[in-house]
Amino acid sequence: MKIPRISTQTLVVLERFIERPASWRYGYELSRETGLKSGTLYPILMRLAKFSLLETKWVTTEDGVPPRHTYRLTAKGAELARAQQATSPSAAHAAARRRPAFSRGKA
């Protein structure tokens, strides 16, 4: 599938992923780090997954707590993120200026 154009918010998300490419990340954790609200973040994650740039997995963290949906870039996704980071570094600055979506909370 041909990779479409990438929006600024998607770049911010990709940058967060590329910081720790091997780690599985939670939705709420990403929301806090990027400052994106759930209504913006999830459509980005869904589209990344649709283009096979992101893989998802359900993990059980502790007993009695419902399993959580986690996300990680695929090899193709990581390659694209690095390429984008090299060509448009401004996204990182934009992300740094962004206000967190939620001021409190644990991830």
Add this chain to the structure above:
Amino acid sequence: MPADWPRALAILLLRFGIWIAPHDTLDWGHGMLSELNHVEGNWSALIWAFGGAGVLAKHAMLALVLPGSHRRTASSASELFAKEIPMRKPALAVIASCVVASLLFFLAPVFRQAFRVSLAQWHEVLHVDRWLADTETGPELDALAKKAEQNRDPEGLAFVANRHPNQTQRARFADEAVHLDPNLTWIYGVAGIAYLSPSEIDRRISLLKQWEPEDALPHLLAADKIGVRVTYSKEFPQGKLEENPAWEKEMSAAFQSPKLDTYRDRQKQLDQRVLSRYRIDDPFQATASEDWYGFPSYGIWGCSRYAQLLLESGQTLESRGDRKAASEKYWEVAHFGQMMGDGAGITFFMRENMKDAYGRLGALSQMEGNNAAAAFYTSLADQFDKAVDKRRLLLDNRIQGSDVSHWNAFLVRLSGLVMLFCTALLLLCGLGVVIRNRSLKLGSLHPSRATLALGFSAAVGSLLSSAILFVSYRPYAELLQRSLSKGDDTQLFELSAFLRDTQLPIGSQFNLGPGSWYVGSSRVVFYFWLALTILCALAFLIAVLRHFHHRTRANATI
């Protein structure tokens, strides 16, 4: 209220979002829901849920518009969240129950009547030139006219003559009725005269005068005919009606007549007999004569004008010293005003003339030293003054109806509209499911959750609006029944005002008193057709999108 209600609401919101979401987004929905456990702060949780539910709702709507874009996939979430209760069957059961309950309402004759009344507003929307065309009768009146002609029923024909919108037909039915039963000659005083040729009008007035020589009404009709000619014909200079001897002669004869019968009571009794004989329960037909005062259009205006002439001539005679002749002129006005009050109940329109007449009679009695008579006439003039406000209130109430009637008419129109909308939505959902599954077998129909949610809302809306329609109309059905079975028409004006309101398209209102607003029905009709055109354009756009959506969007943005 518990402090964590925003979180509880957030969970509900996301669960609903998951319920309507297409299959390939279920994992994401459950993912958002599980993250909710880790969002700290109740309000933050609610904001999180709003965003998530919005995303899921958007996908649900897209799946409805572009069904192929969200294919059923094996869901890992379905394994992890196996405890989720399947909602399809209960939802279908509720939809079916609501539809059946809504249909059961139609078994009640009162509800069928209410539903017909709620549809009256569409006449204005769908027949924009109704008032100009002036030829439509409605199926019930057409059927009655045919039956009355076949049975040679004079009362049935007189009933139709009084309601037919076409003036030529009115005159024809009135002639037939009088031909079959000369006792119905009074129908000429009510219907079948206006807009005919002068010779035809004269013939009918002459018959009416022969039939009831003591009545003032035939003279008023004759004066009315002259008034129309003088006002609209170029052969008479404007504003010289008072100088027309023929008009003055007829008005004089009317004022000197011993009685004034506008045939209103006869007409009501005839209406009642015909409505029960032909088993017509149409409230519009039952109240068709309610707004009729029994006077020709120029009658009230002409009476007031002639009374003013009499008062002026009385004053002239008074100034010449002929008090007796002046007194007779004033008495003529007072006598006719009293007849109007007894017969037609519209003395209100001649109140100033009558007050003047009693005042002048009182002054004349004073001059002649008859203090008792002077006090009596003065008290009559004062009473008249005091009664004005009360009469005005009664008249306003009669013409405009009460606020309760306005609100009930609004509820009837709104519930009728919601019923139609919900029915259309239900049919669209059903049609969509059949087309999508390409089958008519119930077992093989699998509505999506978004379709179920829409169908569920439409079915519940239909049931609720049916109940509201029934409850809002019920009191007026009682008024109608009381009028038809017992002849009690004391509150019929309330039904009449209510029905007048129900004929206006929703969104348009006449003056309801202080703080009310006015929107012309023609503007509402315009907005209705505009909205319909926009909806059709949207539907066309969706059809085009569905046709082309399979093409790869190479230039899309992640």
